[in-house]
Amino acid sequence: MTELEGAILTLLDMEGPMTAYGVRRAFLDSPSSFWSASAGAIYPALNRMEEAGWVASKDATRGKRPAKALQLTASGKAEISRWAIDTATAIGPGFDPFRLRAPLWMRLEVAERAELKAALESRVLKRIEVIDALDPRHPDALRHALERVQQTTRLEWIRKTL
Amino acid sequence: MTELEGAILTLLDMEGPMTAYGVRRAFLDSPSSFWSASAGAIYPALNRMEEAGWVASKDATRGKRPAKALQLTASGKAEISRWAIDTATAIGPGFDPFRLRAPLWMRLEVAERAELKAALESRVLKRIEVIDALDPRHPDALRHALERVQQTTRLEWIRKTL
DNA sequence: AGCGACATGTAAGTGGTTACATGATTTC
DNA sequence: GAAATCATGTAACCACTTACATGTCGCT
Numbered sequence: 452m453t454e455l456e457g458a459i460l461t462l463l464d465m466e467g468p469m470t471a472y473g474v475r476r477a478f479l480d481s482p483s484s485f486w487s488a489s490a491g492a493i494y495p496a497l498n499r500m501e502e503a504g505w506v507a508s509k510d511a512t513r514g515k516r517p518a519k520a521l522q523l524t525a526s527g528k529a530e531i532s533r534w535a536i537d538t539a540t541a542i543g544p545g546f547d548p549f550r551l552r553a554p555l556w557m558r559l560e561v562a563e564r565a566e567l568k569a570a571l572e573s574r575v576l577k578r579i580e581v582i583d584a585l586d587p588r589h590p591d592a593l594r595h596a597l598e599r600v601q602q603t604t605r606l607e608w609i610r611k612t613l
Numbered sequence: 614m615t616e617l618e619g620a621i622l623t624l625l626d627m628e629g630p631m632t633a634y635g636v637r638r639a640f641l642d643s644p645s646s647f648w649s650a651s652a653g654a655i656y657p658a659l660n661r662m663e664e665a666g667w668v669a670s671k672d673a674t675r676g677k678r679p680a681k682a683l684q685l686t687a688s689g690k691a692e693i694s695r696w697a698i699d700t701a702t703a704i705g706p707g708f709d710p711f712r713l714r715a716p717l718w719m720r721l722e723v724a725e726r727a728e729l730k731a732a733l734e735s736r737v738l739k740r741i742e743v744i745d746a747l748d749p750r751h752p753d754a755l756r757h758a759l760e761r762v763q764q765t766t767r768l769e770w771i772r773k774t775l
Numbered sequence: 776a777g778c779g780a781c782a783t784g785t786a787a788g789t790g791g792t793t794a795c796a797t798g799a800t801t802t803c
Numbered sequence: 804g805a806a807a808t809c810a811t812g813t814a815a816c817c818a819c820t821t822a823c824a825t826g827t828c829g830c831t
Contacts, residue, residue: 453789453790453791454708454710454713455790455791457713457714458713461713461714461716461717464717464720465716465720470809470810470811471810471811471812472808472809472810472811473809473810475810476808476809483706483712484706485706485707485708485709485713486708486791486792487791487792487793489791489792489793489794490810490811490812490813491790491791491792491793491794491812491813491814492790492791492792494811494812494813495790495791495812496790496791498812499790513799513800514799514800515798515799515800516798516799516800516809516810517798517799517810517811518809518810518811519810519811531717532717534714535714535717535718535721536718536721536725536729536732538729538732538733538736539736540710541710541711541714541733542710542711542733542736542737542740542764542767543710544645544646544647544760545647545707545708545709545710545711546616546647546648546707546708547647547707547709547759547763548616548702548703548704548705548707549703549704549707549759550645550756550759550760550763551616551619551620551623551647551756552619552623552696552697552703553755553756553759554623554627554752554753554755554756555623555626555693555694555697556697556698557755558626558627559697559698563698567698567700570698570700571700571703571704574700574701574704575704578704590716591716593715593716593719594712594713594715594716597709597711597712597715597770598706598712600766600770601709601712601763601766602704604762604763604766605704608759608762615817615818615819617818617819632781632782632783633782633783633784634780634781634782634783635781635782637782638780638781648819648820649819649820649821651819651820651821651822652782652783652784652785653784653785653786653818653819653820653821653822654818654819654820656783656784656785657784657785657818657819658818658819660784661818675827675828676827676828677826677827677828678781678782678826678827678828679782679783679826679827680781680782680783681782681783
């Protein structure tokens with residue numbers, strides 16, 4: 452299972468049956484989404500997972516507009532449970548653009564580095580403000596909270612080390 | 614420029630001229646690498662970047678074994694500088710497997726959740742021990758330090774919230 | 776003579792990306 | 804009646820993955 456598939460199944464598990472379009476909307480609207488949430492990723496992923504039996508679709512056509520409501524199957528739930536508690540992957544590096552760039556920051560000239568430090572600091576601060584303004588009842592509230600912790604940690608590092 | 618390309622150029626910038634194989638070795642040996650460091654990624658990436666003029670190669674054949682030593686060009690240095698200080702991308706979400714899974718952890722049954730909490734905690738602790746055992750003069754020492762901060766933050770979150 | 780490290784790649788597959796395409800429904 | 808939204812998808816492309824292929828050099 453890819454990370455995108457995991458994220459989609461998590462959404463279906465938390466938000467209940469919805470259309471593929473609904474899944475896409477949820478990703479687009481999410482202020483902490485990891486992908487572009489393109490149709491070219493969502494629809495193939497859902498079709499893959501339907502073939503695998505992890506999601507089932509029932510017709511939800513209204514009027515003349517065809518629509519499929521997708522929901523997790525028992526097998527899908529089992530799959531996602533395994534995915535969720537795979538601790539080795541969970542604590543892995545994923546990929547972190549901040550960490551990737553940091554070594555180069557330390558080699559900037561003093562002026563450039565000061566400029567970058569200010570830019571990074573204000574950007575992180577702004578991001579934290581955005582997170583703080585989010586509705587705590589949003590289904591992704593926990594992820595937002597975790598991102599806030601990460602950004603705060605980054606902020607401290609920027610101030611102390613950069 | 615992809616993140617892998619950025620990481621490769623960073624390595625060439627810090628460690629000086631080396632062969633593609635050397636780049637690959639560096640990624641394989643790194644205890645905090647983000648990719649599989651497969652030849653199928655490294656070699657094409659380097660060829661792309663040589664075509665783009667970001668790296669230049671000079672012959673380093675010894676005996677009958679052909680070898681190319683790769684080094685950053687001025688244009689490559691300019692490119693990587695731009696990449697490094699692109700703050701919007703730098704503080705972006707990348708993709709974080711921990712954050713992706715967290716919402717599901719909160720919905721586990723008490724016993725399962727306790728089990729997962731213990732597993733995660735010990736794994737993170739072990740990882741921190743591994744990081745602490747690394748040579749502080751390793752070229753990736755800063756990245757290791759940043760990962761340590763992140764893992765420590767995760768540990769606190771696990772203990773306090775999970 | 777054989778093994779492991781050095782050195783460079785290719786082939787097939789996968790899962791993302793952007794951009795395009797089509798039509799129904801709702802809202803102003 | 805025009806525009807935004809709902810709804811589903813395809814086409815071309817790209818950068819990664821695993822696995823395979825080839826040959827050299829140094830050491831025991």
